[in-house]
Amino acid sequence: MSLQGEPPAPREGLVAEPLREELPGLGVVSLVVPAPATKRSPEGVREHLAVLSTRFRGADALALRQRPVPHAYRVAFRHVGLDPDTTRTPVEAAAIERLVQGGFVSRGLLDDALTIALVETGVPVWALDADAVDGDLWLRLARAGEQLGEHDGALPLPDGQIVVADARTPLALLFGEPAPDRLPHRRTARLLLYALRVDGVPLVHVEEALWQCADVLAA
Amino acid sequence: MVVIADRQVAPLLGEEVEEAPARRALRAQIARLEAELARLTAEVKPRDRIAWSIGGEGGPRLLGIGELERVRDDLAERLHEVRETLAARAAREAENRERLQRMLRDPARHRFVRISAADVGQPGCGVWHVRPRLGLIGMLMGWWQVKLSSGCPLPRPAAGPA
Numbered sequence: 291m292s293l294q295g296e297p298p299a300p301r302e303g304l305v306a307e308p309l310r311e312e313l314p315g316l317g318v319v320s321l322v323v324p325a326p327a328t329k330r331s332p333e334g335v336r337e338h339l340a341v342l343s344t345r346f347r348g349a350d351a352l353a354l355r356q357r358p359v360p361h362a363y364r365v366a367f368r369h370v371g372l373d374p375d376t377t378r379t380p381v382e383a384a385a386i387e388r389l390v391q392g393g394f395v396s397r398g399l400l401d402d403a404l405t406i407a408l409v410e411t412g413v414p415v416w417a418l419d420a421d422a423v424d425g426d427l428w429l430r431l432a433r434a435g436e437q438l439g440e441h442d443g444a445l446p447l448p449d450g451q452i453v454v455a456d457a458r459t460p461l462a463l464l465f466g467e468p469a470p471d472r473l474p475h476r477r478t479a480r481l482l483l484y485a486l487r488v489d490g491v492p493l494v495h496v497e498e499a500l501w502q503c504a505d506v507l508a509a
Numbered sequence: 510m511v512v513i514a515d516r517q518v519a520p521l522l523g524e525e526v527e528e529a530p531a532r533r534a535l536r537a538q539i540a541r542l543e544a545e546l547a548r549l550t551a552e553v554k555p556r557d558r559i560a561w562s563i564g565g566e567g568g569p570r571l572l573g574i575g576e577l578e579r580v581r582d583d584l585a586e587r588l589h590e591v592r593e594t595l596a597a598r599a600a601r602e603a604e605n606r607e608r609l610q611r612m613l614r615d616p617a618r619h620r621f622v623r624i625s626a627a628d629v630g631q632p633g634c635g636v637w638h639v640r641p642r643l644g645l646i647g648m649l650m651g652w653w654q655v656k657l658s659s660g661c662p663l664p665r666p667a668a669g670p671a
Contacts, residue, residue, distance in 0.1 A: 312532065312571050355547040364547070365540045368580055371572050373565030431571070452569040464569035 298322050298504075300497045303484075306430035309452065313369060315489025318427050318454055321500040322420050325478045326507050331402045335509055339402055342409050343393035351385040359412035362490030370452055370464060380414035380465070400474060400481070403506035413485050413499035418461065420480035422472045425457035427484055432460055439469025454484065481507070528574055535577035542584040549591050556627065557594050563587055602630035609637055616653035634661035 303318040310316075331339075354360045360381050367374040378386065384405060388394055394409070396402050400417055407415045432451040437444035438460055447453065453460035454468075462468040465486065474481055483503050487496045546561075553559055563583035572580070605628040612619040616639045626635040636658050641647030647654075 308571065311529070352551060355550055361544065361547055365543050368539050368543055368565075368584070369536050369572070370569040371565055371567055371576060371580070372569055373562055375562040376565060448568065448570075450570050452571070466569075 300500050301426065302493070303426050304428040306428065308431065309429055313366075313489070315487065315491075316366070316429060317487040317493075317496075318429050318484055319487055319493070319496045319500065320427050320482055320484040321504060323481050323483060323504045323507055325474060325481050326399045329398050329400075331396050331399045332509055335399065335402050335406070335506055336396050338406055338506070339394040339396055342406065343388060346385065346388055346394075346409060348389060351382075351389055354382060354385055357412065359491055359495065362488050363412070363414070365490065366488035367465065372465065377465075381408055381412050384408055399507060403503045406506050407499045407503035410502055411495060411499040413487075413491065413496050414465070415483055415485045415499050415503050416462065416468055417474055417503075418468055418472045418482040418484065419474045419478045420482035421478070423456045423461070423482050427454055427456060427461070427482070429453070429464070430455055436460055438463065439471045441469065441471035444469065444471075454486075531574055532572075532577055535574065535581055538581050539577065539584060542581065542588055546584065546588055546591065549588070549595065552595055553591065554598075557598060559591055559594055561587065598630075602628065605629045612637065612639060613655055616655050617651055620653060633659070635659045 298321055300319050300321045303320060305317055355364055360379060363379045363381065364374045367377065367379060374382065384394070388409075394402075394405055397405075404415050404417060407413070430453060432447040432449060432453050434449045436447045436453075436459065438447055438453075439445075440459055447460055447463075451460075452464040454462045454464065460469075461472050483500050485496045485499050487493060563580070563586075565580070605624055608619075608622075609624050609629060612622055612624065619639045620641075622639045624637045626633045638656050638658065639653055640656050642652035642654050643650075646652075
């Protein structure tokens with residue numbers, strides 16, 4: 291995962307055989323980028339959020355689930371036993387927050403970059419501390435006795451849950467927030483951005499979400 | 510080395526391998542039902558009070574045939590309810606539109622009847638109201654008219670704790 295030399299490129303992670311068989315199209319794509327030096331979003335990023343807030347109105351929120359990419363994520367939620375009307379898909383959660391807050395509120399450069407990538411593409415992106423991740427990300431089923439992360443009080447995972455994992459341990463439930471001990475912190479030097487691909491969403495679209503996020507972080 | 514074989518779904522892939530096409534078919538049906546529900550979302554109004562959720566606990570996992578069938582059936586049931594709700598509303602609105610026409614033709618036979626824009630499927634806060642012209646005099650003389658009050662009520666501060 292070196293950042294020197296050639297520019298970083300998105301990497302497709304492995305998908306465990308049963309998942310590949312049962313849920314074709316499901317995948318994880320990651321990209322390592324330098325962590326931003328500043329926590330606060332520059333003016334340009336905050337303006338970007340403001341423009342997105344203007345572009346995204348109540349009618350758009352209603353029409354969201356009819357658009358191909360958000361629809362594909364809703365279907366993927368259904369296919370893995372999640373109800374997208376209870377556990378909102380990330381883009382619908384962002385849409386509701388936009389309506390409730392009256393706009394996309396700036397919460398720091400990393401959060402803003404993730405929000406911009408999500409709203410622009412419909413593809414959810416999460417960030418991890420790249421140095422806290424052991425090897426490449428992959429999708430698999432949780433095994434009996436596993437926990438989400440390795441910190442004190444780590445959430446025990448029921449057998450058979452679909453997780454995003456590194457070589458050592460599960461890092462996040464599918465479509466869920468990552469374990470707290472793998473999240474970026476003040477001393478994080480490199481970020482591991484990852485996006486989940488589902489059936490009906492082309493790889494190029496997922497990569498675009500990662501690039502969008504990386505571009506905003508480099509702003 | 511990463512081991513990607515997983516024992517936990519052996520039941521899904523081993524002895525029940527013949528069920529895989531059935532699960533694929535069920536997933537395709539779920540996708541179609543979800544698409545149809547999404548299409549109807551645009552036609553639904555908040556006052557239809559449709560409960561969209563079909564429930565889904567237990568986190569992300571590979572669903573077996575039974576669970577997929579339950580999701581498919583619940584979605585089909587929800588779709589049926591949404592269609593029925595929309596059809597009932599369309600019928601109610603058509604009836605109200607006819608009633609409004611009768612009211613406009615003969616206000617005296619529809620004294621004090623109120624029909625709102627929402628009742629006839631129109632946007633806005635307008636209300637057609639049959640009222641006597643000149644108040645009490647109009648009531649005594651049988652002078653009835655339909656008044657259309659337009660405009661939404663002015664916003665008021667939310668009622669807070671006393």
